Amino acid sequence: xxxxxxxxxxxxxxxxxxxxxxxxxxxxxxxxxxxxxxxxxxxxxxxxxxxxxxxxxxxxxxxxxxxxxxxxxxxxxxxxxxxxxxxxxxxxxxxxxxxxxxxxxxxxxxxxxxxxxxxxxxxxxxxxxxxxxxxxxxxxxxxxxxxxxxxxxxxxxxxxxxxxxxxxxxxxxxxxxxxxxxxxxxxxxxxxxxxxxxxxxxxxxxxxxxxxxxxxxxxxxxxxxxxxxxxxxxxxxxxxxxxxxxxxxxxxxxxxxxxxxxxxxxxxxxxxxxxxxxxxxxxxxxxxxxxxxxxxxxxxxxxxxxxxxxxxxxxxxxxxxxxxxxxxxxxxxxxxxxxxxxxxxxxxxxxxxxxxxxxxxxxxxxxxxxxxxxxxxxxxxxxxxxxxxxxxxxxxxxxxxxxxxxxxxxxxxxxxxxxxxxxxxxxxxxxxxxxxxxxxxxxxxxxxxxxxxxxxxxxxxxxxxxxxxxxxx
Amino acid sequence: xxxxxxxxxxxxxxxxxxxxxxxxxxxxxxxxxxxxxxxxxxxxxxxxxxxxxxxxxxxxxxxxxxxxxxxxxxxxxxxxxxxxxxxxxxxxxxxxxxxxxxxxxxxxxxxxxxxxxxxxxxxxxxxxxxxxxxxxxxxxxxxxxxxxxxxxxxxxxxxxxxxxxxxxxxxxxxxxxxxxxxxxxxxxxxxxxxxxxxxxxxxxxxxxxxxxxxxxxxxxxxxxxxxxxxxxxxxxxxxxxxxxxxxxxxxxxxxxxxxxxxxxxxxxxxxxxxxxxxxxxxxxxxxxxxxxxxxxxxxxxxxxxxxxxxxxxxxxxxxxxxxxxxxxxxxxxxxxxxxxxxxxxxxxxxxxxxxxxxxxxxxxxxxxxxxxxxxxxxxxxxxxxxxxxxxxxxxxxxxxxxxxxxxxxxxxxxxxxxxxxxxxxxxxxxxxxxxxxxxxxxxxxxxxxxxxxxxxxxxxxxxxxxxxxxxxx
Numbered sequence: 001x002x003x004x005x006x007x008x009x010x011x012x013x014x015x016x017x018x019x020x021x022x023x024x025x026x027x028x029x030x031x032x033x034x035x036x037x038x039x040x041x042x043x044x045x046x047x048x049x050x051x052x053x054x055x056x057x058x059x060x061x062x063x064x065x066x067x068x069x070x071x072x073x074x075x076x077x078x079x080x081x082x083x084x085x086x087x088x089x090x091x092x093x094x095x096x097x098x099x100x101x102x103x104x105x106x107x108x109x110x111x112x113x114x115x116x117x118x119x120x121x122x123x124x125x126x127x128x129x130x131x132x133x134x135x136x137x138x139x140x141x142x143x144x145x146x147x148x149x150x151x152x153x154x155x156x157x158x159x160x161x162x163x164x165x166x167x168x169x170x171x172x173x174x175x176x177x178x179x180x181x182x183x184x185x186x187x188x189x190x191x192x193x194x195x196x197x198x199x200x201x202x203x204x205x206x207x208x209x210x211x212x213x214x215x216x217x218x219x220x221x222x223x224x225x226x227x228x229x230x231x232x233x234x235x236x237x238x239x240x241x242x243x244x245x246x247x248x249x250x251x252x253x254x255x256x257x258x259x260x261x262x263x264x265x266x267x268x269x270x271x272x273x274x275x276x277x278x279x280x281x282x283x284x285x286x287x288x289x290x291x292x293x294x295x296x297x298x299x300x301x302x303x304x305x306x307x308x309x310x311x312x313x314x315x316x317x318x319x320x321x322x323x324x325x326x327x328x329x330x331x332x333x334x335x336x337x338x339x340x341x342x343x344x345x346x347x348x349x350x351x352x353x354x355x356x357x358x359x360x361x362x363x364x365x366x367x368x369x370x371x372x373x374x375x376x377x378x379x380x381x382x383x384x385x386x387x388x389x390x391x392x393x394x395x396x397x398x399x400x401x402x403x404x405x406x407x408x409x410x411x412x413x414x415x416x417x418x419x420x421x422x423x424x425x426x427x428x429x430x431x432x433x434x435x436x437x438x439x440x441x442x443x444x445x446x447x448x449x450x451x452x453x454x455x456x457x458x459x460x461x462x463x464x465x466x467x468x469x470x471x472x473x
Numbered sequence: 474x475x476x477x478x479x480x481x482x483x484x485x486x487x488x489x490x491x492x493x494x495x496x497x498x499x500x501x502x503x504x505x506x507x508x509x510x511x512x513x514x515x516x517x518x519x520x521x522x523x524x525x526x527x528x529x530x531x532x533x534x535x536x537x538x539x540x541x542x543x544x545x546x547x548x549x550x551x552x553x554x555x556x557x558x559x560x561x562x563x564x565x566x567x568x569x570x571x572x573x574x575x576x577x578x579x580x581x582x583x584x585x586x587x588x589x590x591x592x593x594x595x596x597x598x599x600x601x602x603x604x605x606x607x608x609x610x611x612x613x614x615x616x617x618x619x620x621x622x623x624x625x626x627x628x629x630x631x632x633x634x635x636x637x638x639x640x641x642x643x644x645x646x647x648x649x650x651x652x653x654x655x656x657x658x659x660x661x662x663x664x665x666x667x668x669x670x671x672x673x674x675x676x677x678x679x680x681x682x683x684x685x686x687x688x689x690x691x692x693x694x695x696x697x698x699x700x701x702x703x704x705x706x707x708x709x710x711x712x713x714x715x716x717x718x719x720x721x722x723x724x725x726x727x728x729x730x731x732x733x734x735x736x737x738x739x740x741x742x743x744x745x746x747x748x749x750x751x752x753x754x755x756x757x758x759x760x761x762x763x764x765x766x767x768x769x770x771x772x773x774x775x776x777x778x779x780x781x782x783x784x785x786x787x788x789x790x791x792x793x794x795x796x797x798x799x800x801x802x803x804x805x806x807x808x809x810x811x812x813x814x815x816x817x818x819x820x821x822x823x824x825x826x827x828x829x830x831x832x833x834x835x836x837x838x839x840x841x842x843x844x845x846x847x848x849x850x851x852x853x854x855x856x857x858x859x860x861x862x863x864x865x866x867x868x869x870x871x872x873x874x875x876x877x878x879x880x881x882x883x884x885x886x887x888x889x890x891x892x893x894x895x896x897x898x899x900x901x902x903x904x905x906x907x908x909x910x911x912x913x914x915x916x917x918x919x920x921x922x923x924x925x926x927x928x929x930x931x932x933x934x935x936x937x938x939x940x941x942x943x944x945x946x
Contacts, residue, residue: 020943021946023944078873080876084817085815107865110864113861114862291810292806292810292816292880294816295813296814317881321876322862322880324862337764338764338769340768341768343555343767344558388587392549392551392580392916392918393916394552394553395923398938398940401552403946404794408797435861439864442864442865446865446866449867450869454869468870468872470493471493473494
């Protein structure tokens, strides 16, 4: 009789081991010391005495999902910045400068809550101020792959074609904030928190500061999380300043390597995306957000073809409106099928790998999480199959579970989440927080923020002003 | 003091009256005799004595959603037929001939349940056998706009280029089934059930039978629900048989008029779609299903530009994998933004209108349902705003509720549904049925159906065979 911490029984396990989905049945999963110890045939479980037995009848067990790129700081402005060309100018701009630290932090917690409730166990969050997020992640028990946003381009109104003005004092302050965050939080919360470096984008950060940040990241053996060639605005800035496109600029700067997580690549050609992949960098793609705010499908498929790892991300809720990896799995498949007019492009299993093992590898946590393998941390979720969206279940001649997870599940089917072998969500409720209190806290802010934003909202006069006048909101 | 059946209080009503979303607040909705009687200012509600008061704090009230086109008969095969080019041949074919009436009916009920739980109150279902669906709809209390599928093309294996063989006996039998269904069920269930005529498609039905069906439909003052130019296979058949494209064939046959609901238009040019709209026909578009099985975005936008009404549909769960109008609202906006690379295309409010008033008009129920207006039947739903996916709520300088309904809500936020003034779903549970029993009943069939399909599944050897071998399902 072997004593272990936890024994998990379920009819279906998708371990994501190997090149496929690592399907197993007729087994139980043994968790010990926060790690996955082994899978044992059901007929041998009598050999184990577990402190906790999770009997997940009519559930499927998956690795906890990975959100490779999100800005929870925008959640306080959920749904205020879509359906507009020029998202930055006509969408988010009126709300960008009126936020308070308190309102942003209150919104961020609800963004993380939404994400966790939909099965995400590793949060790739990326804001200017991150201490509150770190504390929340520590408390809730999930994993954070967290980045502090750094820029030295002054925030002010620029004329079309005008180069952004770099400011040393701003750059020094923001860089120092990232360094301090690293010192305070890296490897804290039992190793669940990793701190990355976050130069915002090549147009918002001077070449000097980009290199300084890179040096600091390499000394600390952590990754750089950078928006890359995210639109024609960036391409235009870099072309004017350096006479080349952003990908080439970053290549020449020595930025494209295995320590880089390159986000979006919205304005990259397939060839540029492949160049970035071939240098060993990874990518975070945010299909819902970029589809909604730009009407575009980013070149993640070309990136994968060149051998690169790609994580999925939910980005931000001002313009994607939600943080839900089930949504993003559906988006990445549907949007690529449409881009290439080919239903065989990006089948369901590939999206599930992106949301788990490929995502984990892309953000540098491939040895720790993203699959259910002996020796890895026990990060997993249980998805209820006994709901209309997942019914019926076929196992022969083909299983329909993975397609239904990707194309039908909504996120609410996730009933249980475990991180580092500890239950952090049960029966769909996150245990360490009062969900209603978090939402109530956020609801204190919309009235005052709305009033503060109204002058600029009407001055900028984007589509949403017209929609309000025309009774369309 | 006026005695009424029901008084509905909520902070936000989207009535869909007028050209926008018909937003109202500070009012209560009075329901009497199954109909919406009026909206009254909250300060006047003391004048009413209601048998039932629905106090929907932190909820938004919408018209019940309209699913304009669905085949619940495919739900027993949910998730078995995607990620394959040639959906009919390599996706659904192995499962097409092994179903039983019992298994199809058991699956259909769960499809309808899924749809209702996600806020649909009018179901545009379209199968060969419909009696069981009619009974279910009568029992549950929702509205059905129901069609019986009719064809006279023999179901057999055709060689490439071979014309389908029409068979009089088959056509007579199937047409009679539709006539009988009409006699048994049209205007039954307190008028909640309407029966339409369902010639399957121009390639599957001879011109003679098409005309016979049209005559019968016009005599009975009901609509025709027809798949139109749904792929290159259909276009090829019609070109060979009649020397013209399907839209032109239907135009010359006199089929394009205000009594036609034209489905898909997958292979139509924008010009052909506009021709159909200009003749007064309406359209049902199924963005999720056609995106998934064909990788295409159908020309619903051109149809709308020409003045046509377009309903959204969830189509079928073998290849769309779900019946959820929140999903389809998101799909129609995202996919059109991508098709046209323009984030201003198809803003949120337009999708909400398609799922409500425009959908109701498209399927011929615009005078009965689809908006909350005095004199219309009281079909409405309450969506909880006190959930992370709908938080925070801004009301000034813009409301973010409609964008969050379309881009973030998953369907589970719907807590209450009322049809004809009667509560049919409360706290997310459909009242007249045992949801678990319905799912349990469906689960009896996958094992035997899977065994029966396996020989053809392996013979046809589509992508899913390889995915099973490669551990990708």
